[in-house]
Amino acid sequence: MRLDDDVRWRAVTTRDTAFDGVFYYAVETVGPYCKPSCGSRTPRRENVVYLDTLTEAETAGHRPCRWCRPEALDACPTDQIAETGRAPHDYRGRSHSMTHATYESPVGRLILVVDGGQVVRLALPGDPSSDMGDPGSCGILEEALGQLGEYFAGARYQFDLPISPRGTEFQRGVWDALVRIPYARTATYSDIASMVGHPKAARAVGQANNRNPIPVVIPCHRVIGSGGALVGYRGGLEVKQRLLELERTYA
């Protein structure tokens, strides 16, 4: 079934996970290809090309996007989506493809949430819970749990997972910058503001940092005040301190 271009464009602009695996898109003829739900910057519509299958994307010379990892879409419950072209949603509009697992880490219990084959959330201890779907297991969750285990054992410096942090264009720009802070290093809010091209927006950067839906994986704990103070952390300063200490120990 070939979907209408308007339908596909809407799926891209709303990052609708229901269409993941149903089609892919790329920017121009050479860019990487993405799932509709990819958290990267929304391209200009006139530059978008649609691809119906992974094979079509690969043979056209596109490489998989390093963010949304479209080629890894074997993962979570997408059977119904493949059959019907859309995911069932409950009365709150929550996608039934959302699944979570808990991980007992040295900084307390973490809850990892996957939707449409991508990590969408990591809740720290004491983080107010929102929609997390049902507890379950799938390829991406298993992979993410394994990588967390390696990280806390000092055996992993960087996460390599399909992630889809949901937020505004500005927030996603900030989160993208956070991933570029090397392991065991820190950056200041002003550094990040400069990295995203808004050198005077350190305060807005602080807010975006605080709203990071996938802490640890997106290392917002590596952002500190210009005087070296830890300043703040959604999971509590103690957790931030411990993460930084852990990284210094294993670096």
Ligand SMILES: [Zn+2]
């Ligand atoms: Zn992508």
